[in-house]
Amino acid sequence: MPMYDYRCKNCDEVFEELVFSSDTSDEEIECPKCGQNKSERLLSAPMISTGGSSNSISTSSSSGCGSSGFS
Numbered sequence: 001m002p003m004y005d006y007r008c009k010n011c012d013e014v015f016e017e018l019v020f021s022s023d024t025s026d027e028e029i030e031c032p033k034c035g036q037n038k039s040e041r042l043l044s045a046p047m048i049s050t051g052g053s054s055n056s057i058s059t060s061s062s063s064g065c066g067s068s069g070f071s
Contacts, residue, residue, distance in 0.1 A: 006031075009038040 007014050008031035017029050017039075029039040 005042040010036040
């Protein structure tokens with residue numbers, strides 16, 4: 001179930017919507033601000049992990065899970 005960004009053609013509100021089916025047309029998506037079904041899906045960049053410090057995995061063999069502690 002992908003999350004898409006939409007813009008309402010009626011009031012210009014930009015919002016996110018969780019779409020449960022690929023059969024759902026963009027015109028069926030209701031704007032949370034004005035309630036109109038005049039939405040268009042926006043292009044958005046995919047989220048890509050760069051391997052920064054928050055996502056890095058320690059490869060130290062001196063301690064931790066799976067380490068015997070022997071050198």
